Amino acid sequence: MLKEINENSFVLQVPINKQYHRFIIGKDGSIIKKIREDTGTKIELPPEEDNNNDTIIITGKKESALEAKSRIMKILDEVVNVSQEEVNIPYKYHNYLIGTKGKLIQSIKDECGGVNIKFPPQDSKSDKVIIRGAADDVAKAKSLLLQYAEEREQSSFTAEIRTKVTHHRYLLSKGLGKVKKIRETGARIIFPSDQDEDRETITIIGKKEVVEEAKKELERIIKDIDNLVEDSINIDPQYHRHFVAHRGEVLNQIIQDCGDVSISFPKMGSNESRVVLKGEKGALEAAKTRMEETVQELKDRITSEVIIPQNHHRSIMMNYRNDLAHIRSHYNVLVRFPDRPQVEMNGGDHSGENEEGGVRKEDIVVVEGSEKNVEKAKEALLDLIPSELKMEVPYEYHRTIIGVKGQKIRVLQDDHNVRIEVPRPEDRLDYIKIKGRKADLESTKEAIAAIVAKLDEDKEDREKKSFQLKMEIDPIHHPKIIGRKGETVNNIRKHHDVQVNFPKRGDPDEHIITLVGYQESTEAARDEILSIVKNLESLYKDEVQIDARVHPRIIGAQGRSVRRIMEEYKVDIKFPRQNDPDPNLVIITGKEDDVLDAKDRLLNMEDEFLQDLEHRSEVEPPRSAHTDNAYANQNGNHNDAPGFVVKGGPWEQKAPDTASTQDFPSIGGGSSEITSNNVPWGPRR
Known part of the structure; x- marks a missing residue:
């Protein structure tokens, strides 16, 4: 059994585009069923909803599975002009072409009509890629694969350049470093790490033309570095912090203004005054001059005071932080606010003067900088007082x-x-x-x-827009102005941008319609409504007496019958309301000929319905008095008839007397006189 199981467990996967599966299945599955029966194999097709899977799995004996595959491929060859081609693509690009989770190769398959692309196993290091499918699709897929491989090869071009390790720092420094600009061209520049054996080789990777251009530029920069001049300047250590504070803001500005120069300060706390500069001679001299001027400005700095009430200090420092920072950087000054005093229990006077009329020390803000800048900074600070x-x-x-x-x-x-x-x-x-x-x-x-x-x-x-215009319109015309489901009045509202308010039925002002909107809009809407009313009043109106009993038959379910009549004769038919004095009065409005035709139609319908009622009354048997009374009671017509009465119910029976020997005789003793009309548990009912 184990041997037989192993022989029948051979699995073969055959990827075939899903659009061709229907040819393999056949009508009602006849073709695939035939293949299964002839080869004795199990053939599984992927679910229809799984768009990412087009592989047919064949399970069975090896020779049977191969036979089933051969028959499937033969069917495919008959349906499609199938072509197979081998493409040599270096195996190192295979993973790139497949893409993350196979997304790139799947997009190529989809674009090329679902061709089958098979890559060799990774460990084989083979360059052969097999493409199978329709001839045109195979050619297109081959072209795309070669194109992507060529682009990858071009973007992976490598070049090397050797230089002294000491030059690396200058290449990467902000002053001399132009590596960032070279990298922006698309070239990838890799410097060796401290763990590398060869620490002098710099690697450049990218497209061939970009790499070659980057190599030339780096060689030129390295040549310039060999010709750089090195000099030094002595600066008192107390001023070093000014240059390197705030992430070297002042120092970076000097380098940016003066050009390619590298400036190295001694370590903090070493108490050394020698600052080393290296770069082109002109840029180096300009940087030295600029640094000397900065030091001289620091030496010439003065301190001045500006009076700002202490209660404004917090708002200046917190709410206007950007302005305060701008003053410090723009005028190159130092602004120091006094410490906040402890709040006195009885409050304090924040007016800027003490009890003797002098200035409080809590209100003094110190500004330090060059003489010309200090005054400007003080004016700017005073402008910050809220x-x-x-x-x-x-x-x-x-x-x-x-x-x-x-x-x-x-x-x-x-x-x-x-x-x-x-x-x-x-x-x-x-x-x-x-x-x-x-x-x-x-x-x-x-x-x-x-x-x-x-x-x-x-x-x-x-x-x-709140202008109101009131107009008197007979309530009989209101339904026509409103229209079916409000269609007419909604068109008026939308066209003239007005509100049209109708009174409630039964109101004292039932005849007044109110228009709200711009005056000219309400007047235009009024004219349109009056035009509708004028047309209604010009129509012919006729009143006809129709038995109220046949009104529901004429109206029909949900008014369908009467609407059909109105549409046919182009008239309006109004039936009486529940509280109208004449329940038989029906009003027909429209053109005279149409009204008369509709009137004849209604009268004919009335005759037919009344005859039908008379015929029914003759055929139906007369009702008994009892039935009539019951029917009357059900319809709310209460009279003196007794109605249906139930007699002899259990609730009318008299409860037996448990103390009575007649109702409850003793068993096995006592009187044996039992009448034929009585039973031990009470009288017969």
Whole structure:
């Protein structure tokens, strides 16, 4: 049994595009069923919904499976002009062509009509790739594979260049390093690591033309590095921090302004003053001059004081941090705010003067820098002191300025770097307060003024759009103005952009229709409604008496019958309401000839229905009085008839007396006189 199982467990996978599976299956599965029976194999096709799987699996004896595959391929060859071709593609590009999770090769298959592309096993290192499918699709797939392989080969071109390890630092430094610009061309430049045996070889990878150009540029830069000049300058260690602080902001600016130069400061804390510079002679001299000027400025720095009330310090440092940083960098000054004093229990005076009229030390801000820049920085700092502006804004606009959950007012504050205070709603005050710098106050005021102007314009527009026009229209015409399912009145509303309000039935002003909108729009809508009414009034109207009993038959289920009549004769038929004085009165409106024709039709229908009722009354047997009474009671016509009465029910029986020997005689003793009309458990019923 084991041997037989092993012999019948051979599995063969045959990838065939799904569009050809139907030819292999045949009508009602006849072809594949025949193959299964003849070869004794199990043939499984992938599910229809699985678009990513087109492999047919054959299971059975090896020779039987091969025979089944041969028959399947023969069918495929008959249906399609199948072609097979081998393509030599270096095996090192196979993984690239297959792509992540086979996405690239699947896209090639889909683009080429679902051809079958088979790569050799990875460990075989074979270059042969087999493509099978329709001849045109195979040719297209071959072209794409070779194209992608060629692009990969071109982008993998490699070149090497050797240089001293000491040059690597200059190549990668911000001053001399042009490696970043070379990499932007698409070339990949790899420097050796400390663990590499060969630390002098730099590798360049990319497209051939890009790599060759990058190699030439690197060789030129290395040649320039060999010709670089090295010099030094002595700078007092106390000034070193100024150059390297804030991630070397000052030093990077010097390198950017002066050109290709490398500047190396000694280690912090070494107390050495020698700073080494290396680069082209002109750039090196310019950098030295710039550094000497910077040191001289540091030596010539002065300290000045500016009085800013202490209660504004926090807002200047926190709310206007960007402005404060700009002042420090633009004027090259140092701004120091005093420490915050401890809050006194009884509060403190933050006006800027103490009790003797002098200046409080908590209000003194120190500015340090060159003499010409310090004064400008002081003026800029004073401009940062927040001011307050009271602006008139109507109370009804406050909610709009605030926005949903304060969203709009936060945007205003962030955009203009201010603080906006809106009075409490219950105060109903017509102003708002703006706090911030003077320049920001003006810009905020302009922004809010634009919002208020827009709101005023909208308010005026709403008032114009609230114009009301009342018109008297006979209620009998209201349904026609409304139209079926409101179609007519909705068209009027949409066309003229107005509201059309109809009164409720039974209101004292039932005849008045109100139009709301722009005056010219309401007048145009009024004219259109009057035109409809005029047409209605010009129509011929006729009243006809039709027995109310046949009204439901004429109207039909959900009004279908009467609508059919109205459409046929192009008239309007109105039946009486429940509370109308004459329940038989039917009104027909339309052109005179159409009304008369419709009237004849209704009268004929009435005659037919009445005859039908009379015929039914003759055929049906007369009802008994009892049936009539019961029917009357069911329909709510209560009279003196007793109706249906149940007699002799259990609830009317008298309960037996348990103390009575007659109802409950003793068993086995006592009187034996039992009448024929009585039983031990009570009288017969």
